[in-house]
Amino acid sequence: MEPEKGKTAKFLKEQQAVSPAAIENLKQFTRIKKSIVDALKEEELTISQLSEKLAMPKTDVLYYLMSLLKYGIVEKGEIDDMDEYFTYKIKKVNE
Amino acid sequence: MSEKNTSLAFDALVVGGGIAGGEAALNLATNGFKVLVVEKDLSVGGKMIHLSKVFPTLDCSACITTPKVSEISRHPLITIFTETEVKGIVKNGENDFDAKVVRKPRYVIAEDCTGCQLCEEACPVNVPDQYQYGLVGRKAAYIPFSIASPRVAAIDIENCTLCGACERACPTKCIDFTQKPVEYSVKVRTVVVATGFNLFDPVNIPRYGFGEYKNVITSMQMERQLAPTRPFHTILRPGDGKMPDKIAYVLCTGSRDASVGNPICSQICCMYSIKQAQLLMGALPMADITIYYINIRSFGKGFEEFYEQAKGMGVNFVKGKIGKITENAKGNLILRYEDINENILKEAEHDMVVLSVGVLPNTESEKLFVDKSLQLDEYNFVKQPEQLVSPAKTSIKGVFVAGTASGPMDIPDSILSAGSASSEAISYLNNK
Structure with a gap:
């Protein structure tokens, strides 16, 4: 039977299993995204500060933070006096 | 289907x-x-x-x-x-x-896709973006890059969890998992x-530390950082997000090197590195850029003038062969090299290293x-x-x-x- 247009993901899911690695990756991203967003809701932070707060390597923080910046969830704040590190904050959405 | x-x-x-x-x-x-x-x-x-x-x-x-x-x-x-x-x-x-x-299936009916990116917005997955050389993530439902042709969405089926969010968001119902x-x-x-051609993978030269030291990147990763559709909001070190101010280029990474199976000159690395150095001086006016080279091959039309222009702008050229790169506690890189003109070993500290990778068949x-x-x-x-x-x-x-x-x-x-x-x-x- 032809699957209904717009509901083909369900059809494929019935035919083949989703890879466990894909599910694990989604869980990890969802968890990290929430932890970064929660931390930035409190205050603007640099990558080093986020790394310390989340106990996550700086390079991983940068990767996820830049992904959230690309998706429009966070935005850059100010740069420090030494012109080295930016702070990041939750992006304000104009209602 | x-x-x-x-x-x-x-x-x-x-x-x-x-x-x-x-x-x-x-x-x-x-x-x-x-x-x-x-x-x-x-x-x-x-x-x-x-x-x-x-x-x-x-x-x-x-x-x-x-x-x-x-x-x-x-x-x-x-x-x-x-x-x-x-x-x-x-x-x-x-x-x-x-x-x-x-x-291969794209899982999108190309003729019906308007490139609106609503599927991308709805997709909850994040995986490394191959078009940004892994510096940032992308979704499993995605437009490859902003100027892609065709500008049509695709589904990365290996990383898709088949949650159906993209289908629900698509206004033209063009997502098709039956393809x-x-x-x-x-x-x-x-x-x-x-x-x-293929680009040389610098993992094959372990002494340069690519993959191990996050602030050692390839020239294509720098190319992306310099592009208007860049992965970050400005030039940043991937190790900690610092704006670099002392950048080194290592020419002939995987070219003119029989030990890695590629003895020939890649013909483009000298000039693209000089180009990037000039662009970096525009993007980071306070930065020091040093290019470590064996020979500069500026053989094409306007190339020698381009090289002279870079020197005039303050790009530092060092005739030196890099032996090893190590990282210190600050994430800076220590380059140990042979100064070919003075015939002595030297060390220099940089906060970011760009490997000018060569061309492979x-x-x-x-x-x-x-x-x-x-x-x-x-x-x-x-x-x-x-x-x-x-x-x-x-x-x-x-x-x-x-x-x-x-x-x-x-x-x-x-x-x-x-x-x-x-x-x-x-x-x-x-x-x-």
Whole structure:
């Protein structure tokens, strides 16, 4: 039977299993995204500060933070006096 | 939507939709020949479409590539198959080739996709973006990059969790998870091989620390950082997000190095590094840029002046061979090198290192033909048996080579090579 247009993901899911690695990756991203967003809701932070707060390597923080910046969830704040590190904050959405 | 076999006929098959393949296709089509361009990636435009600017003119690369790609895409005599691979070509006789090509599913009905990116917004998955060389993430439902051609969404089925969010968000209902690979039988009269090149993977030189030290990056990663569609909001160290102010370039990474199996010069690394150095001085005016080189090969039109311009801007050139790179506690890199002019070992500290990776052959071209042997040269590029008189001719009559499939070369030379290949192909088609 032809699957209904717009509901083909369900059809494929019935035919083949989703890879466990894909599910694990989604869980990890969802968890990290929430932890970064929660931390930035409190205050603007640099990558080093986020790394310390989340106990996550700086390079991983940068990767996820830049992904959230690309998706429009966070935005850059100010740069420090030494012109080295930016702070990041939750992006304000104009209602 | 079951698997189907489709028979097609064209005058020419162009394998590879980069700048050389595109140019060859356009020349053939402009002369009235029907062309099929087969591209394995999701977009045509090859590596050039991902560059920031081109040397030595510093013209915007996208501004040159996009109109060209658009012209190719809109030409009535050119058919483009993206996400498609050639499974085998058989030569039956002169002006008579049979090709099997397999088009992989995109899981999107291309004709119905408006490129609105609502599927991308809805997708909850995040995986490394291959078009940003892993510096940032992308979704599993995604437009490959902003100037992709076609600008149509695709589903990364390996990383998709089949949650259906993209389908629910799509206003035109163009997501289709029932798509399957389609095999086409294509009859053509000539073939142009424009399979391009691969970049050297610096993991193969462990002493440079690529992969281990996050602030050691490749020149393509820097190229992306310099492009308007960059992965970060500015130039940043991937290790900790610091704006770098002391950047080193290591030339000949994987070129002119028999120990890694590539003894030849890649011909483009000196100039693209000098280009990036100039762009970095514009983006980070306070930064110190040092280029470690063995020899600067500025042999093309305007290249020597471009090199002198970089020196005039304050780029520091050190004739030195890098022995080892190590990282200190601050994430800075210590370069231990032989100063060739002074004949002594030295060390220098930089906060970011760019490895100017070389050009390697794409050996896939050898596997294109089933019954005939497409011969390669001693460096595994497509052999040009008549390099001086007919550089586009290959070991198979009626098969021509365009661009970097035949050896390292820059963009203008790739386009010239494509012109030569298309002229030879037209001559062959007219002499049936």
